[in-house]
Amino acid sequence: MSTLKVTNIESPSGGGVNAKIADVNGGQLSNRRININGAMKVAQRGTSFTSVNATAFHMDRYQLYYQNSSAAFTVTQSTDTPNGFGNSLKIDVTTADSSIASNEEIKLLHKIEGQDLQAVAKGTSVAKQLTLSFYVKATKTGTYIVELFDRDNSRDVSASYTVSDTNWNRYTLTFPADTTGAFDVDNASSLEISWWLVAGSAVQTDALNTTWRSSQDAGSATGQVNFTDSTSNDWLITGIQLEVGEIATAFEHRSYGDELVKCQRYYVEISGDNDAYVYPSKGQGSSSVDCTIPLCVPLRASPTMNAIDSRTFTDSSSFVAATSTAPTANHFSANNPHLAINCGGFSGLTNNEVSVWGPKSNAIEISAEL
16 A cells, blocks of 8 residues: 655645545544643642652652662642643752662653553554654753553563753654554553653663563663753653554643543542541441542542541531541442442441541542552
């Protein structure tokens, strides 16, 4: 089949031309962007984090991975953006690390469920390429590495981009099709995208690996600059789009509401705010309560929750308090927009007594992240 590539088509009068487009990159016209929160709109956990020196999520769905480093950062949802965007994720070095250990790694991670990757047809004779585009602004120039990791089959491939100035630039990386190893059809992590910022010698030996292979450290991030060598260094990213095919199409913008709902499949916070939010509950023995919390969207999997202070109120207008206790999910059902939990740490409750329960001050952080 022949391919015609042109930059513009006009009618003889100079106007536009009506065209029937069946697909883009061999895929659908809408919902081309596979990744979530690519414009960094959603930041449920907060918009500014200081003294960051451990692995954690900051902007929704993007995790800063931190291994064996002495560097520290401030991570913010920034309004410094390229035209057409409102937010970016900014990583500012506040404690430098100029001596990199062999196993030192710092990278931004985004993980995608296998059931959302079936259009890639990975592991088949008709496997498709993947194109990743994004905007980066960095004060540290040089070579940066992006790596794709197939967790289902333990395979990886990398590509590089070069930051040659300190302006916003759009970078496009096309990764080859892989006819080995299909993505699982499930809700677990199948594809993980890593934007490397620091890479020790363990992943910099050998030439950069640019073809799919059985995963190994050597060649995973060869050439990566040390982003943490100065407290003057900043790295900002937005407009992330992963799509099927060899062509980077224009960034597919979604509404804040659409992105929020997609993010809340993985993480949601319920405010404490001095008993402002309470839920029907009943005593479970004398030291805990069972409670059902409504959700905006069903969670990906049974979640974990943080330790909170909470109170349970009975019909006699009295309450019993529990301090620094993490609720647990005592029943989880896929596709159910409710979460049944148990919260302990109480004393003197009456079994099966009807009450209302809620967080007292700090928010419940409900996480079903990959």
